[in-house]
Amino acid sequence: MAAQAIVAPSRTPLDPGFAAALAQRFGAECSFAEAIRRQHGQSETHFPETLPDAVVFAQSTADVVDLVRLCVMHRVPVVPYGAGTSIEGNALPVRGGVSVDLSKMDRILAVNAEDFDCTIEAGVRREELNAYLRDTGLFFPIDPGANATIGGMAATRASGTNAVRYGTMREAVLALTVVTADGEVIRTARRARKSAAGYDLTRLFVGAEGTLGVITEVMLRLHPIPEAISAAVCGFASLQGAVDTVVQAIQSGVPLARIEILDDRQIAAVNAWSKLDLLEVTTLFFEFHGSPAGVEEQIATVAALAATNGGGDFAFSNRPEERARLWKARHEAYYAALNQRPGAIGWSTDVCVPISRLPACILETKRDLESCSVPATILGHVGDGNFHVIFALDPAAPDEFAEVSAINARLIERALAMDGTCTGEHGIGIGKQPWLEAELGDAVDVMRLVKRALDPHDLMNPGKIFTL
Amino acid sequence: MAAQAIVAPSRTPLDPGFAAALAQRFGAECSFAEAIRRQHGQSETHFPETLPDAVVFAQSTADVVDLVRLCVMHRVPVVPYGAGTSIEGNALPVRGGVSVDLSKMDRILAVNAEDFDCTIEAGVRREELNAYLRDTGLFFPIDPGANATIGGMAATRASGTNAVRYGTMREAVLALTVVTADGEVIRTARRARKSAAGYDLTRLFVGAEGTLGVITEVMLRLHPIPEAISAAVCGFASLQGAVDTVVQAIQSGVPLARIEILDDRQIAAVNAWSKLDLLEVTTLFFEFHGSPAGVEEQIATVAALAATNGGGDFAFSNRPEERARLWKARHEAYYAALNQRPGAIGWSTDVCVPISRLPACILETKRDLESCSVPATILGHVGDGNFHVIFALDPAAPDEFAEVSAINARLIERALAMDGTCTGEHGIGIGKQPWLEAELGDAVDVMRLVKRALDPHDLMNPGKIFTL
Incomplete structure (x- = not known):
């Protein structure tokens, strides 16, 4: 990911006594090197790089205990870090401190x-x-x-x-x-x-x-592991038809294991990135789990719904390696979306609404994207009413950030107006903070009471979800 | 339920100013009458009667807001009351105060x-x-x-x-x-x-x-509502065989809707109370939900498992009214158990363990009950690893309380030793407090931090779950 300017957290320099204590306790598992700090100061999305003052690679719960005690004694923030794949800046050390990398705790x-x-x-x-x-x-x-x-x-x-x-x-x-x-x-x-x-x-x-x-x-x-697994894709003449199929399938009580939407632009990006040749229309990716007879029942129900909504034939991927290829393509959709524009920075947002409101939410969003100058795709876990928009931003074009920011705000306000949430699965991090109060009102004050009670010095990943 | 001695909560008498304010705000929906207070100061089980100082019948969230504000201003406890069916003394006003009856909020x-x-x-x-x-x-x-x-x-x-x-x-x-x-x-x-x-x-x-x-x-x-529903009972030659059937059915991944155990004594009690003629052996009550074909598949799998474990034929109750009669009998098992001994007070306890430990837990418990002088039955939601023991106590025999108390303690310690919980579904209330720390250790301190932060005057159902 192309990095923006390094943001120096607004804090005093690391106390030399603290740094020495860290080094003494953690030895080679503690690093102050800029390269390591930069690795832990980036996210996969559009947030500016924000470096921790140090990185500690924990090997055990006992390591984390000693680190937390040392940090609390010196009033230094502790920011957990796993694979660095979060989307809303959740692991960025916005107030500096120690990034505690847990990736070596892999037993x-x-x-x-x-x-x-x-x-x-x-x-x-x-x-x-x-x-x-x-x-x-x-x-x-x-x-x-x-x-x-x-x-x-x-x-x-x-x-x-x-x-x-x-x-x-x-x-x-x-x-x-x-x-x-x-x-x-x-x-x-x-x-x-x-x-x-x-x-x-x-x-x-x-x-x-x-x-x-x-x-x-x-x-x-x-x-x-289910006895039978069947995966399929189905292209639709319209976005509306695809979304209506999702809603009807869910409302019919079909126990779908997966039902994913990718809009026409996302399919084009996936074709290019994953070397597929899907028809470049809004497409549903399905997976059915159950007994062999149960899976057949599910497929028959959903295929009939798709047919009445302008869906094409189901293309099945039943051999495990075909299925793996299909879902790998789905999982790489984010990289595919960014690949539309070499050197682009990603901005991935998500909302979730009651399933009955999904068609309106997704169609209004698609219309809003029509005039967007930044390449943007829609995809999502639509069986839950949850979908994402991915923007591929030019890092050298600050106007694009403003444009996407406004679209993102409209998307969230649309979801909230439908009694939905500003984030179905990414978390609040730093990106969704402006909307948490709009979504939950005074309940956020209760969250703050809990935070103050459990972390009175505001050192556990401070500045995330809300500020105190 | 026969009441024990009235327990006077250890508190100062109700402030006349507060009582007047309550009466003014809530009028006829507020009562200080002993009959009403006694109604809200009893539980269905063995805990002593503990009267609130007043009862307010809330009609709306706004009523509850005004009541809570008034109570906090006067430092008076607020104890929510619904149907009064809780098992661990959860709604007893152990420190007095106002019982807020929500049963009229039934929209x-x-x-x-x-x-x-x-x-x-x-x-x-x-x-x-x-x-x-x-x-x-x-x-x-x-x-x-x-x-x-x-x-x-x-x-x-x-x-x-x-x-x-x-x-x-x-x-x-x-x-x-x-x-x-x-x-x-x-x-x-x-x-x-x-x-x-x-x-x-x-x-x-x-x-x-x-x-x-x-x-x-x-x-x-x-x-x-599932397309097909089928209910059945099956008697077993041994308790072990019944429990093994449960474990194997769960481990086979059969999506059972209900799988309930009733031991031989509980079946005898149910036969007497609900006028059934079930064979008086340990019995499983099943319910299967799904498509017609799916339900047939489930029944075939479970019936085969039962047969290898000494189970008899399945007796099906497929007509809705037969099914309703069967589950009504199951739901009245508590009253059936008490009916074994006219005038008895019930003591119902429950634990939950990992399913693999269920046979050992339930068989050891059954052995422990063999020498118990109080009528005791075992029943439970065994698909979750959760079961109950119901004792029918003589209110005039304090020795029985001590005996049951010791059996209950052994049951809980047995469940905790198996990495289980001291309550699968009844809550801690007052009855399970002695074991919460044994179960969760320092995590209880975190709960106390949350409680103090959200209820600094300890007025919301005080004395429940833990003391501060």
């Missing part, structure tokens, strides 16, 4: 196949987890596209293509190990499938973006 | 059938909601047995017979309207199916038992 600690759960360190990535699980007959369904760390996915309450069937990280996480802002280690729940024992701290930390503590271990719910 | 505010959601006032009961929904083709699946209010179910994170398929109140609640401890009204989320916007306040209030604020409205996720 799979336990798989309880008979209970459909596993416990992993926060730095395990979802693709590696699924590779590890393959022989157990189980899989971890949450799939945001990027090969993110599970800790990062928990922190941002990620979801993605499978959420329509399997839920989001909210449902997938059974328990967390968290290092709190006073350097204590807590485990938020036991391994029972359900519990009514006290406040749901698991769900409090899921989606808190590291602002209440650092997630170091995650217990996850797994699912059996 | 269904909106049903969005196309989005599978509805919004209701907290006092709506689940059976009334399902009766209202019948013509929409949708239903609200969470079913704790009792015809509880939805607000109370949210506050205790209730679940019940359908949770194995449809989840608990954690998954069922999309958003809440809450009156906070400073008398503000917040709405915790928009109507979108998912969101990554800030802290998950919905899940924070679900299960908080009214200790962080009063839930006045609930937005719920609904589900389509």
